[in-house]
Amino acid sequence: MEDEIVSVFPIHYSDILSPNVHIHQFPLLTRPLQTPPSAALSGKRIRARIKPVARKLEIHVPVDTRPEIWNQDKSKQFGVARLEDDREKNQDVNSTMEKEGEERRLTEVRLQSEQILQQGVYMLGVIHNDRLHLVPVSETHQFRPTLTYLDLKSRKSGHSRGGAGTDSDSDDYPPDPDEPTPIVTASKKEKKPAEGKEVQMSARKLVEDRNNNVQGGMSAIRREMLLAIRAVEEEPWQAVEFCDGETEESNRVFQSIFSDNEERLECKTSVTTLLKSIRGLC
Secondary structure: OOOOOOOOOOEEEOOOOOOOOEEEEOOOOOOOOOOOHHHHHOOOOOEEEEEOOOOEEEEEEEOOOOOOOOOHHHHHHHHHHHHHHHHHOOOOHHHHOOOOOOOOOOOEEEEEEEEEOOOOOEEEEEEEOOEEEEEEEOEEEEEEEOOHHHHHHHHHHHHHOOOOOOHHHHHOOOOOOOOOOOOOOOOOOOOOOOOOOOOOOOOOOOEEOOOOOEEOOHHHHHHHHHHHHHHHHHOOOEEEOOOOOOOHHHHHHHHOOOOOOOOOOOOOOOHHHHHHHOOOOO
16 A cells, blocks of 8 residues: 655755755754853853864853852863963964953853764755755764863863872873883782793884884874874864844845745756665665
8 A cells, every 4th residue: 555645845956055054963952052041131142163174163152150050160260271271272362351350261162063974965955835945965063062171170180289199090181102101010019929931022113204204003193193183273263153043144044045946957867876876775
């Protein structure tokens, strides 16, 4: 028994917004990406910036700083740590600084994007006036809170303890594979006479070519990773305007999705070619 056809919609395709249509995923569950009412009353708004070459986006969302739900003392500590973290990463500190003379506080949450590789072609579909309007999606980004200032604060706390072994040592960075392994001495109680064993070892010298590339093992891979991270950090941020979904600008862009063009598109791809292009079917 075949399924009953409920309704038929004509499909309208438009690429007028390409390649500026992205999918942005946020860890907000059921909450919208909006400025909290208490922050909006004080004139604070959501800000955004972008690194075009690295394809990085960052959104700054003001936090709800009401005393009953916000720790002011912690916000001072984290605000200072974030300022130092921005300076280490050569970020535009002046754009995030508060008024002269005010104490530095943590007043916003930063959500930074990570581009996700798209499997196939993604489409944004909207049903409007009994028509299905399709717009191609060029990029997909997942946003997560950036908490690198906590790493800086943890490192400074570890240095102030003088490297004393505590339970919080697990917060430190993993050991550098290029650094020599520290020698661990056993306590006197656990010291036992060890039997002599024959051990065979081999050593290989790491050679650098003319381009200062290390030949041999993980060091070359690690260097490439560090260079890529440094390139992202050194690229300057460019400010962009963030428009809420209810603003006039957002509504104007949304209305541009709908196409009234009645020109019929001709499909030049055969069914066989289409099926062969689908990964996993052939």
